[in-house]
Amino acid sequence: MTYCVGLALKDGLVLLSDTRTNAGVDNISIFSKMHVFKIPGERYLALLTAGNLAVGQAVVNMLHEGIKTNERVETLYTVSSPFRAAQLAGEAVRRLFHTEGDALKAQGVPFDVSILLAGEIKGRGMRMFQIYSAGNFIEATPDTPFLQIGEHKYGKPILDRVVQYDTDLMDGVKLVLVSMDSTLRSNLTVGMPIDLLVYRRGALAPDVKRRITEDDRYFQTVRERWGEALRDAYRAIPYPDWSTGS
Amino acid sequence: MTYCVGLALKDGLVLLSDTRTNAGVDNISIFSKMHVFKIPGERYLALLTAGNLAVGQAVVNMLHEGIKTNERVETLYTVSSPFRAAQLAGEAVRRLFHTEGDALKAQGVPFDVSILLAGEIKGRGMRMFQIYSAGNFIEATPDTPFLQIGEHKYGKPILDRVVQYDTDLMDGVKLVLVSMDSTLRSNLTVGMPIDLLVYRRGALAPDVKRRITEDDRYFQTVRERWGEALRDAYRAIPYPDWSTGS
Numbered sequence: 001m002t003y004c005v006g007l008a009l010k011d012g013l014v015l016l017s018d019t020r021t022n023a024g025v026d027n028i029s030i031f032s033k034m035h036v037f038k039i040p041g042e043r044y045l046a047l048l049t050a051g052n053l054a055v056g057q058a059v060v061n062m063l064h065e066g067i068k069t070n071e072r073v074e075t076l077y078t079v080s081s082p083f084r085a086a087q088l089a090g091e092a093v094r095r096l097f098h099t100e101g102d103a104l105k106a107q108g109v110p111f112d113v114s115i116l117l118a119g120e121i122k123g124r125g126m127r128m129f130q131i132y133s134a135g136n137f138i139e140a141t142p143d144t145p146f147l148q149i150g151e152h153k154y155g156k157p158i159l160d161r162v163v164q165y166d167t168d169l170m171d172g173v174k175l176v177l178v179s180m181d182s183t184l185r186s187n188l189t190v191g192m193p194i195d196l197l198v199y200r201r202g203a204l205a206p207d208v209k210r211r212i213t214e215d216d217r218y219f220q221t222v223r224e225r226w227g228e229a230l231r232d233a234y235r236a237i238p239y240p241d242w243s244t245g246s
Numbered sequence: 247m248t249y250c251v252g253l254a255l256k257d258g259l260v261l262l263s264d265t266r267t268n269a270g271v272d273n274i275s276i277f278s279k280m281h282v283f284k285i286p287g288e289r290y291l292a293l294l295t296a297g298n299l300a301v302g303q304a305v306v307n308m309l310h311e312g313i314k315t316n317e318r319v320e321t322l323y324t325v326s327s328p329f330r331a332a333q334l335a336g337e338a339v340r341r342l343f344h345t346e347g348d349a350l351k352a353q354g355v356p357f358d359v360s361i362l363l364a365g366e367i368k369g370r371g372m373r374m375f376q377i378y379s380a381g382n383f384i385e386a387t388p389d390t391p392f393l394q395i396g397e398h399k400y401g402k403p404i405l406d407r408v409v410q411y412d413t414d415l416m417d418g419v420k421l422v423l424v425s426m427d428s429t430l431r432s433n434l435t436v437g438m439p440i441d442l443l444v445y446r447r448g449a450l451a452p453d454v455k456r457r458i459t460e461d462d463r464y465f466q467t468v469r470e471r472w473g474e475a476l477r478d479a480y481r482a483i484p485y486p487d488w489s490t491g492s
Binding site for chain 1: 401406409416417420421428454456467471473476477479481482484485
């Protein structure tokens with residue numbers, strides 16, 4: 001399993017992914033699930049993957065090497081807009097299903113991949129999409145400015161309550177770290193280190209791109225403060241004044 | 247879907263269940279999922295069900311009407327211990343699978359039921375069990391004093407962080423209400439009203455048995471205070487001091 005979360009805010013993007021992959025519980029490895037496609041000053045696109053690792057890696061490779069469409073070969077370095085980038089990623093997923101779907105099914109392995117694709121191309125705006133196993137996709141909007149893939153449930157309540165379109169980027173960083181921490185604690189198949197990307201709208205380069213390890217002092221602070229705050233918060237709720245009895 | 251949670255604490259039990267059942271998103275009803283079997287001064291057992299409603303209700307009926315085992319007919323009113331109660335509930339599940347499993351499968355409906363069974367029988371102690379679709383079961387222990395069935399993920403992080411065996415019963419009430427609130431907010435198939443039961447070890451009668459509706463003033467307080475506390479908590483976390491750039 002995996003947990004990746006993306007915020008598409010007024011000021012920019014905040015993306016966070018874990019790095020654990022597992023085939024069973026006794027075969028655990030570290031793979032980055034965050035892949036960047038950039039041309040300095042022209043485009044900055046990040047792709048986060050969850051689901052079957054082989055399928056996710058194949059999508060990334062196809063988007064690097066090129067997909068032939070209508071006599072052209074397109075990559076994430078050549079697509080004209082973020083929307084076209086999402087279409088191309090969806091096309092890569094569908095072609096992989098065509099070539100690998102039956103063989104996976106024969107082995108009882110579901111064809112399971114989901115992708116967050118977020119970034120900006122100069123003059124074409126900043127956008128964030130979630131691409132499904134069928135190659136179709138949705139886009140984050142000001143009403144719902146966050147998208148999650150993989151093991152999303154443990155870390156969703158805090159996002160549901162707090163994230164808004166005008167949330168500050170650094171507040172967004174705190175929120176995705178809290179969301180990840182809840183997931184790390186409750187699901188063994190999501191694991192450290194984690195990869196963080198903060199992108200400011202219009203910059204065409206990252207504000208922060210950082211691998212956060214177990215030793216990271218700031219992440220330790222977030223975990224401790226958040227744990228304390230939750231314990232304090234429930235203590236501060238008054239007791240009920242119900243009379244006893246059935 | 248459903249969410250039920252039970253705490254088996256040093257001082258007693260705290261049980262909470264929602265009441266929503268749905269067959270698709272346009273067929274939603276209210277059914278209590280909390281069923282009590284009691285003989286005043288002798289036993290107090292509560293059974294919470296999640297999964298297929300027909301299977302859950304059938305289990306409850308069988309435990310009321312009796313299951314023939316070894317020339318005897320046993321019910322939850324006659325079993326000699328909480329452990330035997332869990333065995334009988336498991337037996338009911340297995341018999342239902344035997345009679346209904348194939349017909350459900352033919353309709354593409356999974357045989358899906360899970361049960362929390364908790365309570366006390368005089369002289370035989372207080373215990374809490376979780377019974378699976380195969381009729382097998384596990385018991386809560388001081389190391390892991392809470393069990394959840396149904397849509398458990400959204401409400402798990404707060405329990406993981408805070409609940410301990412010596413948590414006070416009324417603190418337990420606050421925690422299960424917070425856990426339920428997170429679930430209600432994130433999953434439409436879990437819905438109000440909710441049923442709360444607080445049982446003090448040795449009492450053989452409930453301390454609190456209460457249906458909590460949308461209008462319940464205390465639950466409103468819990469929701470508001472918790473929401474505010476979460477927002478305050480993330481604001482109180484300091485910002486990172488990372489230098490920018492990749």
